[in-house]
Amino acid sequence: AVMVAGSVAALSEIWGELQRAAGATERLVELLQVEDAVKDPATPAALPGTVRGEILFDDVTFHYPSRPGVAALDQVTLSVKPGETVALVGPSGAGKSTIIQMLLRFYDPEQGRVLLDGQDLRELARGDFRRSVALVPQDPVIFAASARDNIRFGWPDATDAAVEAAARAAAAHDFITALPEGYDSPLGERGVMLSGGQKQRIAIARAILRDAPVLLLDEATSALDAESERLVQQAVETVAKGRTTIVIAHRLATVKQADRIVVMDEGRIVAQGRHEDLVAQEGLYARLARLQFT
Ligand code: ATP
Numbered sequence: 001a002v003m004v005a006g007s008v009a010a011l012s013e014i015w016g017e018l019q020r021a022a023g024a025t026e027r028l029v030e031l032l033q034v035e036d037a038v039k040d041p042a043t044p045a046a047l048p049g050t051v052r053g054e055i056l057f058d059d060v061t062f063h064y065p066s067r068p069g070v071a072a073l074d075q076v077t078l079s080v081k082p083g084e085t086v087a088l089v090g091p092s093g094a095g096k097s098t099i100i101q102m103l104l105r106f107y108d109p110e111q112g113r114v115l116l117d118g119q120d121l122r123e124l125a126r127g128d129f130r131r132s133v134a135l136v137p138q139d140p141v142i143f144a145a146s147a148r149d150n151i152r153f154g155w156p157d158a159t160d161a162a163v164e165a166a167a168r169a170a171a172a173h174d175f176i177t178a179l180p181e182g183y184d185s186p187l188g189e190r191g192v193m194l195s196g197g198q199k200q201r202i203a204i205a206r207a208i209l210r211d212a213p214v215l216l217l218d219e220a221t222s223a224l225d226a227e228s229e230r231l232v233q234q235a236v237e238t239v240a241k242g243r244t245t246i247v248i249a250h251r252l253a254t255v256k257q258a259d260r261i262v263v264m265d266e267g268r269i270v271a272q273g274r275h276e277d278l279v280a281q282e283g284l285y286a287r288l289a290r291l292q293f294t
Contacts, residue, residue, distance in 0.1 A: 038108055044125035051132040052117050053213035053244035055080040055103065060112035062098065072098040073109070074267035082213070085240045085257070087249035089288060090264035096248045098267075100216045103133060103246070116214070134212035136239075138220055138248075139196070140203035144188035147176045151205045158209055169238045170205035171231040172198070196220050197228030204235045215239060217247040219254060229253075252293035261285070 057078040064072055073095050080086050088096040101107055102114050105121045114121045116129055143150055151167060152158040158166075163183070167173040175198055179185035185192055187202075194202065200220055207215055217236065224232060233253050239245075249255045256275050263271040263278065263285045271278055271285055278285035 038105055038122075038126070040125050041123055044128065045119050045123040047117065047119060047124060047128055047132065051129075051213045052082040053132070054082050054115075054117050055214065055244060055246070056113075056115040056118075057099070057102070058113045058115060060102065060109040060114060062102065062107060062109050062111075064098075064107075071267045073102070075112070076267070076269055077112075078262060078269060080244055080246065082244055083242060085245040085247065085259045087247050087255045087258035087261045088264060089249055089255060089261060089285065089292075090270075091284075091288070093266070094264035095267045096264055097218070099264075100135070100218065100246065100248065103214070103216060104130065104135065131210075132212050133214045133216060134207035134210045136200065136203045136207050136215070136217040138218040140199045140206075142188050142194060142199055142202060144186065144190060146181075146184050147179065147187055147192075147202070148183040150187050150202055152209060153206060155209055162209060163205075166205040166208040169208050170201045170235040171238075172201040172205050172235070175201075195224075195228060196222045197224045197232050200232050201235050204232075204239050208239050213243055215243045215245045217245065219248055219250045221250050233257075250292065252289070255289075255293070263288075 055078075057073075057076050060073050060076045061071060062073040063070065076095070076099075078086075078099070088099060090096055098107075102109065103121075105114075105126055108122055116124070116132065119129075121129060143153060145153070148160065148163050151163045151172075160183070164173065167176055167183075176183055176185070179192055187194060197220070220232075229251070233251070236247070236254065237257065240247075247254060247258070249258065249261075255261050260272055261275060261278055262269055263283075265284055271281065271283055273281075275289075279289055280286075
């Protein structure tokens, strides 16, 4: 029990992991096992003071240990320039979430390398590079705490002004100030229940506050009302500016706005380009676009 508590304390700085850990105990145990699967190097390489956010998947192949027969990623090579926004699309099981999981180094590739600013993730201390990577999950965890503390979660030193600036940038300020106690309003189980779009904007505000050069965003699949959709879109645009952004995209507005769309299928990248070009190719993307985005 002491060991588990220690591990949890060590993890508590790392937002993405908490998102995963905050659910059921089973999921926490699962997470800790995953943590054991990847090890920090004895002498980690140093990231430069300023991370540019260049990402390279270099011929990466990976199978989940529990599913050795299926390549979750099959010889994937993907290069993302600093500041670029890439939208990942593809049918269920294509490998989109696995890309995100590998970037958070929940798993290591069996073959190939994942590089951040030219450094193999395996050569870096995890705490070090995860500070450079912010995750906005599909269904963000909202804690039983005030709106303010929910946004500054993991960054207790963030000032009220910084929290509010992040909320404004994430298009969350207006709905928060409309709550009975504004930023002090309790959220979560016994507090105000938020809509899916509001939760995502809280998570985007958290990511803005962290100011990480790399942003990983798993877009909500659930339907949002038109206004919420517009506000989330606006928040995504703001947070993506000046950061390397990889978004698992479920909305037409997101893919249209991306610098590049990467189409995945069965663990492989099968096409890349802009929306119009991919639609014109009449391949998997055109079919997906007709099904998903209309
Ligand atoms: P979705 O849109 O449904 O989330 P995806 O494109 O994100 O799909 P992945 O979740 O990356 O796809 O899955 C890639 C492959 O790996 C699939 O065959 C999937 O069944 C498998 N897989 C994903 N997660 C796990 C896991 N934790 N354990 C075992 N197999 C997994």
